[in-house]
Amino acid sequence: MALPTKDTDRFTAAMPRLQAIAYRLLGSASDAEDAVQDTFLRWQAADTDRVEVPEAWLTKVLTHVCLNQLGSARVRRETYVGQWLPEPLLAGDPMLGPADTAEQRESVSYAVLVLLERLSPNERAVYVLREAFGHTHREIAEILGITEAAGQQLLHRARKHLADSRSRAAIDEAAARRIVEEFLTAAANGRIEPLVRLLTEDAVAVGDGGGxxxxxxxxxxxxxxxxxxxxxLFKPGKSKRALVGGSPDIHTTTVNGAPAFVAVLDGRVIGVVCPEITADGIAALRSQANPDKLERATRRWAATDHGDPLFTVF
Structure with missing residues (x-):
C-alpha cells in the first residue's frame, strides 16, 4: 500500500538525520542504509495519523532497529576474517551528518567509531543520541525505554570509556594534514627514521581486508x-602491482572529518588509511581495504574534484 504524499515527504525530510544516526550507531554505511529502509517499512505499516511527532517516532524505531543489528553484528564479527574496522566516509558524504559542534565532529571521527565498538549497544546509543544529536535525557529515556537516571549512568560510562582510551590531546586539522603529508613523503622515500619520529612510541597499525x-x-x-x-607497504615490487592490478595513486584527503590518505586505482578507491594524530605524534594507523566497505567511498570519489595525487606507488 502506497503512503500518502505527506507521509512520504515527512520520511524523506527525516532521512538524512536517520542515516547519520544509524551510521554512528553501526559503523557501516551499508548497514545504516538497511536500518533506514527497515524503519521506512515500519513507517509505511504504521497508523501515521496517530503519530504526533514523526521525527521522534522515527528516531525511536530506527534506534531499536540499530540496537537489534548491533546484537547480530557482534555475533557476525566473531567469525569475521581478520580485524573489523568501520566503513570510512569521505568529506561531503551526507551520512556524516551534522558537524557544527566539537561533540558532533568527534562522534563521527574514525578513532571514536573504533572506540564505540567497545561500548555496550545501549551505551553507544545514549552517547550518539546525546553528544551528536542533542537529545535530552528525557527523550533518550523514552527512546530506549529506560529511566532518565539509567540513561545518565550509561552516558557517564560511555564518556569514561572513551576518555580513558583517548588520553592524548588532539591537534588542529592544518597541523594534522602537514604531518600526514610528511609521513607519506618519508614512507615513499624509504626513510625509516623520520617515520619513527612522527609516531608515538606505542603506535599501532591495523588493517581490515575482510578476507x-x-x-x-x-x-x-x-x-x-x-x-x-x-x-x-610503499616499496615498489612487481608482486604488489600484480596483487592490486596496477600502480595506485596516493592522495591526501579528509575522511570522517580528519586528514587521511587514500589509494586509488583506475578511479576506484582500493584503500583508505586513517591516522589518529595527537600532540605526541601519530598514535594509530587504521587501514580499510575490504572492497565491500569502499564502494560508497569510490562513488563519492568519482563525484568530487580531488586534484593531483601526492605520488604513485609500486
Missing part, C-alpha cells in the same frame, strides 16, 4: 614496527 584483500590479522605495535610496515 578479500590480504591484511595482517594482528596489529603492528611500536613505532619501529609500524614504520617498517609502512615503508614496506
Amino acid at each position: 578479500k584483500v590480504p591484511a595482517r590479522t594482528k596489529a603492528f605495535e611500536g613505532a619501529l614496527a609500524v614504520a617498517t610496515f609502512m615503508r614496506g
Whole structure:
C-alpha cells in the first residue's frame, strides 16, 4: 500500500538525520542504509495519523532497529576474517551528518567509531543520541525505554570509556594534514627514521581486508614496527602491482572529518588509511581495504574534484 504524499515527504525530510544516526550507531554505511529502509517499512505499516511527532517516532524505531543489528553484528564479527574496522566516509558524504559542534565532529571521527565498538549497544546509543544529536535525557529515556537516571549512568560510562582510551590531546586539522603529508613523503622515500619520529612510541597499525584483500590479522605495535610496515607497504615490487592490478595513486584527503590518505586505482578507491594524530605524534594507523566497505567511498570519489595525487606507488 502506497503512503500518502505527506507521509512520504515527512520520511524523506527525516532521512538524512536517520542515516547519520544509524551510521554512528553501526559503523557501516551499508548497514545504516538497511536500518533506514527497515524503519521506512515500519513507517509505511504504521497508523501515521496517530503519530504526533514523526521525527521522534522515527528516531525511536530506527534506534531499536540499530540496537537489534548491533546484537547480530557482534555475533557476525566473531567469525569475521581478520580485524573489523568501520566503513570510512569521505568529506561531503551526507551520512556524516551534522558537524557544527566539537561533540558532533568527534562522534563521527574514525578513532571514536573504533572506540564505540567497545561500548555496550545501549551505551553507544545514549552517547550518539546525546553528544551528536542533542537529545535530552528525557527523550533518550523514552527512546530506549529506560529511566532518565539509567540513561545518565550509561552516558557517564560511555564518556569514561572513551576518555580513558583517548588520553592524548588532539591537534588542529592544518597541523594534522602537514604531518600526514610528511609521513607519506618519508614512507615513499624509504626513510625509516623520520617515520619513527612522527609516531608515538606505542603506535599501532591495523588493517581490515575482510578476507578479500590480504591484511595482517594482528596489529603492528611500536613505532619501529609500524614504520617498517609502512615503508614496506610503499616499496615498489612487481608482486604488489600484480596483487592490486596496477600502480595506485596516493592522495591526501579528509575522511570522517580528519586528514587521511587514500589509494586509488583506475578511479576506484582500493584503500583508505586513517591516522589518529595527537600532540605526541601519530598514535594509530587504521587501514580499510575490504572492497565491500569502499564502494560508497569510490562513488563519492568519482563525484568530487580531488586534484593531483601526492605520488604513485609500486
